[in-house]
Amino acid sequence: MPRSLLEQNARFVAGEFRTHADYYQHIAVEQHPKVIWIGCADSRVSEDIITGSRPGTMFVHRNIANIVSYNDPGLMAVLEYGLLHLKIKDVIVCGHTRCGGIEAVEKGVDEYCIADWLCMAAGAKERSDRIAAARGMDAVEKLDLLAMENVRSQLGHLNRLGLIRELRRQGAELRIHGWLYRIETGKIDVLIEGETGEPTELLRQYE
Ligand SMILES: [Zn+2]
Structure with a gap:
């Protein structure tokens, strides 16, 4: 498998990269x-592929x-660099x-690192359990709901981060978007509008 990846890279270099050499030379200098x-x-x-x-x-x-976890230094460094140095205004x-x-998350898991990590989705699980029970949802509907509620919950975590709150306090332009990619169709649905921070009808129907 790794060999075929390298072969495909050679085709990328000879095709896409060469065809758009100006673009790739431009981003080689710095990223924006x-x-x-x-x-x-x-x-x-x-x-990259699903958004073209x-x-x-x-x-x-x-x-x-x-998952957005305040004690994940990898994510926190991405946010800090992306927001403060690259001056990015949109987070998805x-x-x-x-x-x-x-x-x-739905079934419960015992493997210790994975179980620890997925604790950060516990709030979404509680919420989707409540909604699914009230509406008599089947297992597939409930999993879709949990995926959506997890996005809502992780946006909540993002909005509570000290870095984000400080940027907002300073009046920085910042939009946080919640999306759901549907593997079955390839389509992305918007769950929370970045411009307003408000849920779309797709998510609001569960409130
Ligand atoms: Zn996944």
Whole structure:
């Protein structure tokens, strides 16, 4: 497998990179990404491909179940560098359907590192349990709901970070978007509008 990746890289160099040499030479000097992307580590959710973006568009952090954890130094460094140094104004948290992390939150998991990590989705689980019970949802609907509620919950974590609160206090332009990528169709749904911070109808229907 790694060999085939290198072969595909050779095709990238000879094709896309050579065809758009000016662009790649431009971004070789310095990056000016417009978005911080916080997504799931899932192999099927490649942010560049699903949004039709070239390298240089997004500053990226991915982990299992697109979780925002205040004590994750990797994510905190991405946010600090992206917001303060790259001056990025838009942060997207993108969850997805058929997420193994979300399934593990739903079913419970014993493996210690994964279980510890997924504690950060406990709030979303409690909320989706309540809504699903009240509405008599089936297992598939409930997993989709949990994926959506997890995005809502992680946006809540982001909004409470000291760094974000301080930037807002200073009047910085900052929009935080909540999205859901549907693996079955390839479509991205907006759950929370970055401009207003308000949930769209898709999410509001569960309030
Ligand atoms: Zn996932």
